[in-house]
Structures are given as C-alpha cells and as structure tokens.
Amino acid sequence: MKLTKEILEYALIGGTILGGGGGGAKESGRELGEYALEYGFPELIGIDKLDDDAIILNVSAVGAPAAPLKYADSNDYINTVKIFIDKLGLNVQGIITNENGGCATINGWLQSSVLKIPMIDAPCNGRAHPTGLMGSLGLHRDKTYKSYQAVSGGNPELGNHVEGFVGGALNKTSVIVRQYAVAAEGLVAVARNPVKASIVKENAAIGGISHAIDLGKVFYLGLETSNDEAINKVVEFLDGEIVSEGIIETLELQTTGGFDVGKLTVNGCEVTFWNEYMTVEKDNNRIATFPDLIMTFDKNTSMPVTSAEIREGQEVILIKTSKENLKLSTTMQQEELLKDIEDILNKEIIAFN
Secondary structure: OEOOHHHHHHHHHHHHHHOOOOOOOHHHHHHHHHHHHHOOOOEEEOHHHOOOOOEEEEEEEEEOOOOOOOOOOHHHHHHHHHHHHHHHOOOEEEEEEOOOOOOOOOOOHHHHHHHOOOEEOOOOOOOOOOOOHHHOOOHHHOOOOOEEEEEEEOOHHHOOOEEEEEEEOHHHHHHHHHHHHHHOOOEEEEEEEEEEHHHHHHHOOOOHHHHHHHHHHHHHHHHOOOHHHHHHHHHHHOOOEEEEEEEEEEEEEEEEOOEEEEEEEEOOEEEEEEOEEEEEEEOOEEEEEOOOEEEEEEOOOOOEEOOOOOOOOOEEEEEEEOHHHOOOOHHHHOHHHHHHHHHHHOOOOHHHO
16 A cells, blocks of 8 residues: 555554554654655555565664653664665665554654665554564574664754664663663664564564554544544444543653653553553452553543653543454563563563463
C-alpha cells in the first residue's frame, strides 16, 4: 500500500493505541511522517515479497518519553541508517520498525522515502515494549549473533547531541545504546541488528503496521458518531473491554536509567508502567498483565494518551485486551525478558502469562 497523508493519520492513532502507554508521541510520529511524504509516498510491502536471504534493518527510538529535554529530529533518524550502511557496507533491502506506537509505527517511513529502501509490514513487535531485547526478534538467544547498532540524538543547541556505532553481544550493546539515550538527555534514534528476512518471517509481528492502520480507521469511523463511539469501536476491534473510567487520583512518575517508571490510580484501579502500562489491579486482583494491551484515553476528547502524557486530575477511560488479540513477536513468550519487568516493578509478571 502507498503510505499517504490519510493513512498517516490512521497509523498515528492506531499506533498510539497499540503502544499501550509507550511507543513515543504521535506528534513526533506526525513530524516524521510528513517529512517522509515530502520525499514521495513510501510504500509498505509484505515480508513475503523478499527472499529469505534479503537483509533487513531494524529502526527504533530508545529513551524515556517523559524526559523534558528529549530530542531526536528527522536528520537523526536518517543518519543512523547512513552510519550503518557506511560502517558495514550492507545491501539493506528492507526496513522494519521495532514496535507499534505513536512515533514507532511511523519510524522507518522517512528513512525508506529518503534512502529508497522498502518499508516492510513486519515490525519486531505489534505492540510497544520497554527493552531493546524485546524488540530484537529473539536474537539474544543466539550466542553467535553479533549485534551492531548506530545511534544519533540529543539537541545540539543544548550541547546534548551524541552519535555512535557499537558492536558486540546483543545484551551489552543494548545497554550501551540506553546509556547513549541518557547522555542525550532522554532519546536517541537507532538503527540496529541486520538480519536475513527468514529471521523476520519467523519472529516478527507480521502485518503489525497494517493492524495499526486498520485500528486507526475504526477509531475515526466511530468518532464520526461521538467520542464514546470512537472508544467503543476500538474496544470492539480489539475484542477488549473498558476496565474503568474516572479521574486520575494519584500519579507517580520517575525518569531513571532512560526509562519512565511509575504508577497511577483511577477509580480504585492501580496501573503500573515501565514506559508502557504493565499491570492493572483492583481490590488486590490482577485484571491485566503485559503483554496484554492496557491503554488510557482522555474522556473529554476520546484521544489515546500515553503514560508520559497523562496528568493527575485528568478524566480518562481505561481499556484492556488480551495478548491473544494482538500481533506479537516471539519475544513476548520468553520468560527471561518478562523477568526484567518483575525486577523493575516488583510485581509478578511471569505467573500471569
């Protein structure tokens, strides 16, 4: 499909919802998408159009969405792919984004449009997730795989700009990239982990970008009737349910180690987040657990709001749907990656999966 301005709007909303509280801000995604369209309509193609040996490059943004000085512009996103190609001389035949989200669903459009590399409808994950390893197609289990990652970000006017290229074990390079984000005061664009298309076919969320676009269409169809109907259409599309609605009574958020970590309460429900919403509990009962999708919407506008955007006193609607209703990577079944969430939030995750 040709990625047009109309489809951009669908992808921004659908991506934000599937971000589950993370995945970047849709304003950043809109900026990247509009730049991409200035260079010509990029085209989204299926992974089945590529031979198994074709080289695919993953693009991402790494950082803490609530960091006040976060900054990565269009040049940063293009620069990471250029650094990658210059350093390794690879014939990159496709670009995939690492996840869905307000920015993440659009990540790759600009690089594809400017550098004339096809955009592939096979994100590393069909929902947003907090760690680089969760978006690495299970490569961390292959001890022979050498990860390469290029980064660029930070506001140069404030003296925060960094760029670099690292190689090594996947878990080690992911930690270094996260530290680049910290040094850049919150955010870096990343290109990383070249793989054969066969690996993508086996492990990615095939059709994940189309899923976000279709969800966005449904949202806007409902919005033609009313704000409430927009959310109802989303819930119906995702085979989910409205968990609660009311005022954000308490909100705790701390940006640390390149992540946003915290919790909020709404109408008796406690919601925790690690960039993305991780758990919902009410009366000491677990209602939803990552990678189930948990999402908040502004009651007055019906627009989805991320964990970085939400504010105490805001009136919201809280929804959830089971992981079974999402397009997910194989990494969402790997206990060692879910264990990272338990260590950060001190909440049981694996027992609920």
